[in-house]
Amino acid sequence: MGDAGSPFSAAEQGLGYIFQPRFALLKILELSESSAVFLEKEDDIEFISESGIRSLGSLKHKAGGDKLTNLSTDFWKSVRIWLAYYRKTGGIASNGRFLLFSTAELSEGAFLSLFTESAAGDDDRVEQARAVLATSTSALIGKIREELDQLSEDELNDFYSRITIIDATPRITDLPALINLHLRTIRRESRTAVFERLEGWWMDLAIKMLSGERKEPIYGYEVSDKLSAIAEEYRNDNLPITFRGRLPDGQIDVANDPRLFVEQLRILDLSATRIRNAIIDYYRAFEQRSSWARESLLISGEIEEYEDRLIDEWSRYREIVFEQLSDTGNDEACLVAGKELYRWAEMETSTLRIRERVTEPYVVRGAFHILANASPRPRVFWHPRFLDRLQQLLGIAA
Template sequence: MTEDISPFAATASAMGYLYQLRIALLRCTDLLEGGASWTVALEAGDDIECVQDGKTGLWQLKHRAEGTRITDGTSDLWKSLRVWAVAATAGAIDLDTADLFLLTTAEAAPSSAAVHLSSAPDDRRDPAEAHRLLKEARKAARARQQKKIEANPDTTAKPSELYQAWDTLGEPEQLRLLERVQILHSAEDIHATGTRLQGRAAIAVGRQYATSFLERLEGWFFQRAIAQMGTSAGPVTGIEFDEAFSSRRDQFRPDSLPIDDDVIKLPDESRIHSDKTFVRQLGLAGIGSARVRIAVRDWLRASTQRDRWSNENLLRPGEIDIYERRLTEEWEVRFEAMRDDLGEQAAEEAMAVAAKALYRWVEQEARYSIRPGCEEPFVTTGSFHMLAEGLDVGWHPQYAARLMTLLEPAGSRS
């Protein structure tokens, strides 16, 4: 690995990793079109390893700046050949069943080995000619090394590791390897790959929701890839990917809304929000600390998810207002029935018991979906707490009067 740690090198390295993830995700969508009997792994046998129907596809990826060319002496080409030659020598790959891909954004120089190893219609695939050109390039590299030795006779010059594995293979094995190689040059860069994924997303959920859907699919895939590269999980399977793709696609149906994994995993912040009005409402009703913590969790989830829906334009005009009106009206029927049952002269203990019963309805029974396919309970319970924050609903029979007094600025009570 290079010792260059400048910001420019770091940026290029990060771009390369992101490119690898996006290409892997694109490969998954490609493979899914043919069924679900496949696996995709990153940094396993190669940058990307795809296994389908008993055949293995090993992918080397090179994301290079615009204008970069791949010639017979380019290190990108020889590094890929070294990886494959080492694997072939060790028996890690079977050249009868493995397809070897070098996908690079660089342009192949005319009449180069890369052109003769390409399967593009305009190129002239000829592995034997590519082998001849590579032998010439290797000969030129030896000549350059010999000149260095002659110029510095006291220096011990070691053979370049770039060529050692290739040199170890006999010529028949070199040609056999090249027959399995396909160089996909002038490939789309990371931005164009993103555009292609956007197009796949638009087919799945429509152009209006394509960006939101793709963000969620990429988020899942990137986390899944990290787990796989960290050896805590196996390769992504076709069945697994199909399920992840389909479940996220279904969240964008007209009768549903997406529930995001990171929202469900929000940390406990009950202490931070202890001064919220809805928390004080729970205190008036005599709700215990454990249930208050759950209430804060649901409020945080619902407010975060609803903000995200709004920011991504996933909600219909007036949809939240209609939903909150429904919640308020459902609460109002029960709240007024509670007040009637208590009467005007109810004792404090009776009011506390009634408040707890009303809040228990919110916790355990109130399940009003904002859309039929979006049934996550925290959307309902958290939305009730959002309404309680504005004193639009409450649990204690006298919540409004008591909290208005409690929240009134000290200077205005004269």
């Protein structure tokens, strides 16, 4: 991004592009769940009410201190867009309403104040608009004046009556706090994380709409459902799952990965696919824990207590599986026992949850791999003789 003071800076333009979807999220949260929104269809933003009324909104994110004057192109360019829609949809029979959202403030005494939400009436709009337009020598304004002159007096009165200006609209940096007002049922310490996840999901929908991948509007109930689902993950008996489907950066090298938990699996002679899955589970669990820690979602000592539970259950099953092995047991029997112990950890430990409603499998599977990767001595192992082999290789006391 260019320097804020540079004549070549595109900072305000860039903010305007980001402002659009974030502002749309705020408005859809304010509207009923049956409402819907389009981006960049008939205008910057378009709201559809349950009754079918379409409100076309022009968004103007202006530099600080900008003023909205009688001949501001921000207003008259929007009028041209709205006029085209008004005529296309039947004039007085049109289902359109027209909104200008601008972060700029109206200039003192501007006739545009007749279009604000607090204006008492619209009797003077047509005449004052004609008077203002007549003072302009701009070619653009001239074209708009000609198009307006094609409307009858009744149509002009009707058209102008549909326009509302919302000046001093909150700036992009103010929107998160306003969106958070709709998150009051969520614990205060979790609201920032919930907002970030909701906005991330919303931005993905916006990109799909702008790219043409999504043709239908986004409905208010979709936002409510998603917000509810995200909020559920921040309850006391749950934790957010944000690494489902994620993969480590770079290529997964099953044959040469030097980590201890991978070596343990290679000793069991597992397939490359199973070892690759284990590497992915380790990555997701490790990154997920880091995310929980960054968001301060974990209770002090919670991870340590959880790992102690896993080790206790692992040691109990290990004793069952290794019970029939003797010190001189053959290698094949040891391999079978090790595979069975690992199969149990991979497939039969779904009830060993860090919290009751955290059911994502990679949390448990990855936790076992984290324990199997502990240095200098793994806290869990699979092959009955792995610790002896490790002692020989690294001189670690078993």
